[in-house]
Amino acid sequence: xASISTQRQRLYLLASVPRRDGAPGLQQTRIAxxxxxxPVNRRAAAKQLQTLERQLAAGTFxxxxxxxxxxxxxxxxxxxxLHRARVVLGRTSESTWEVNYMGxxxxxxxxxxVTTESMATALQRYDRATCSYKELWYLxxxxxxxxxxxxPELPVPTYGQAELxxxxxxxxxxxxxxxxxxxxxxxxxxxxxxxxxPHEIEGAVLIDRDYCQVAERTKTGFRTVVPLPRxxxxxxxxxxRQHRTGPxxxxxxxxxxxxxxxxxxxxPWRPYALRHAYAGRLWKQGGSxxxxxxxxxxxxxxxxxxxxxxxxxxxxxxxxxxAERALLGE
Numbered sequence: 595x596a597s598i599s600t601q602r603q604r605l606y607l608l609a610s611v612p613r614r615d616g617a618p619g620l621q622q623t624r625i626a627x628x629x630x631x632x633p634v635n636r637r638a639a640a641k642q643l644q645t646l647e648r649q650l651a652a653g654t655f656x657x658x659x660x661x662x663x664x665x666x667x668x669x670x671x672x673x674x675x676l677h678r679a680r681v682v683l684g685r686t687s688e689s690t691w692e693v694n695y696m697g698x699x700x701x702x703x704x705x706x707x708v709t710t711e712s713m714a715t716a717l718q719r720y721d722r723a724t725c726s727y728k729e730l731w732y733l734x735x736x737x738x739x740x741x742x743x744x745x746p747e748l749p750v751p752t753y754g755q756a757e758l759x760x761x762x763x764x765x766x767x768x769x770x771x772x773x774x775x776x777x778x779x780x781x782x783x784x785x786x787x788x789x790x791x792p793h794e795i796e797g798a799v800l801i802d803r804d805y806c807q808v809a810e811r812t813k814t815g816f817r818t819v820v821p822l823p824r825x826x827x828x829x830x831x832x833x834x835r836q837h838r839t840g841p842x843x844x845x846x847x848x849x850x851x852x853x854x855x856x857x858x859x860x861x862p863w864r865p866y867a868l869r870h871a872y873a874g875r876l877w878k879q880g881g882s883x884x885x886x887x888x889x890x891x892x893x894x895x896x897x898x899x900x901x902x903x904x905x906x907x908x909x910x911x912x913x914x915x916x917a918e919r920a921l922l923g924e
Contacts (some may be wrong), residue, residue: 596646599641605629605639607646614657625660628671634681635674642704659705667741669712671802676737687811689793693848698730706773713738715748723752761870762863764823770861777836778857781850785865787826788819789872789893792851792865800833808894817894821874869893873904 596609603626610620627642629635649655668674676699680686692740702716720727720844728751729922738745762770771782784795788806797809804827809818821827838853854865874887890900 596650598622598636598643602629603631603632603873605635607639607643607793609646609650611650616648628668629674634677634688634696637692638670638673638700638704640677641700666706667708667743669699669702669708672708672737672741673699673704676733676741679736679740693846694729695733695781698726698833699733708737708741710744710745710746713741714748717748722749727751760863761867764871765873766863767868767871770828770858770863776858777838778854780830780832780834780836781854782858782865782868783830785854785868786872787821787823787830787832787878788868789822789917790819791869791894793848794847794894795850796838797896800827804832815894817891819892822872830831870904873900877904897919 596607599606599608601624607625607627608629609623609625611623611625613619613621614623625646627635629639643653646655646660651657653711673696677691680695681688681691698716701719702712706712717727717730717734731748731751735745767786771779773785774782781792781795784790784798784806785792790798790800790806790808794808799807799809801807804821804824806819806821808815808817808819821832827833838850841877851865858865873889873893876892880885880889886897886901889904890897893900895903
């Protein structure tokens with residue numbers, strides 16, 4: 595039997611494996627994973643344990659797989675450094691790291707050495723116009739700086755403005771929500787009325803003046819949001835909280851998004867489009883009176899993120915504001 599063990603807050607695999615010197619028989623051995631003992635690394639170690647058990651069961655165990663044959667940092671070690679920089683010392687949440695980032699980083703052979711070529715190979719699995727390419731491009735660019743390996747000369751991501759192309763009108767949103775049964779109807783209405791990310795909905799609380807408070811444990815932390823339009827709070831009875839139902843209620847950070855996407859598969863928009871529609875409505879109604887910082891904080895962005903994502907909505911109002919100042923002689 596193989597197992598995960600710890601020593602001095604580092605993770606190891608413990609198993610009876612063929613001797614490294616080639617002598618006959620098995621020897622109880624501790625295999626270093628070069629990982630700190632953290633919840634995220636525990637999950638990575640569990641996957642390595644499964645690989646080890648498969649190799650032992652099939653008789654395909656080779657020490658070369660588990661030992662670094664070249665000088666340099668392994669992907670397992672480099673990803674651990676990236677996790678420390680992004681999650682432990684940075685602003686990325688564990689849930690975002692696990693769901694959005696590790697899903698792509700796990701596709702890279704963890705025991706291999708980090709090289710410019712291996713980064714290029716990982717990126718070339720995706721088209722540069724996709725979200726996957728964009729996220730991995732920026733992750734590996736950060737990782738390359740951390741480990742001192744040159745980043746490959748590859749095209750910059752083109753994914754960005756395309757994500758705002760398919761945004762429903764308010765009339766289409768009303769038709770979409772009205773045609774959806776409870777409890778999904780309430781979830782979609784919350785996303786539409788407050789511009790919430792799907793994973794923010796379950797922890798959201800309505801307070802005085804129909805404001806919505808987003809929980810601290812979400813991607814960008816605690817914030818208070820205004821309803822837009824306000825009459826949707828009553829129309830969709832948002833104070834009557836609904837809950838997901840079914841035999842298996844997953845608590846994964848992406849569970850609400852997947853559940854809503856499955857329910858809404860017959861409509862041409864994904865649930866996240868309701869958040870984009872809220873942002874467009876915000877700038878349309880706020881006009882030149884709305885400043886970038888307020889809009890960004892309302893949606894849980896930095897001003898830079900908000901400007902990049904919603905520049906098509908923002909720019910016309912910046913022009914209007916400049917024209918208004920000129921006409922008033924300011």
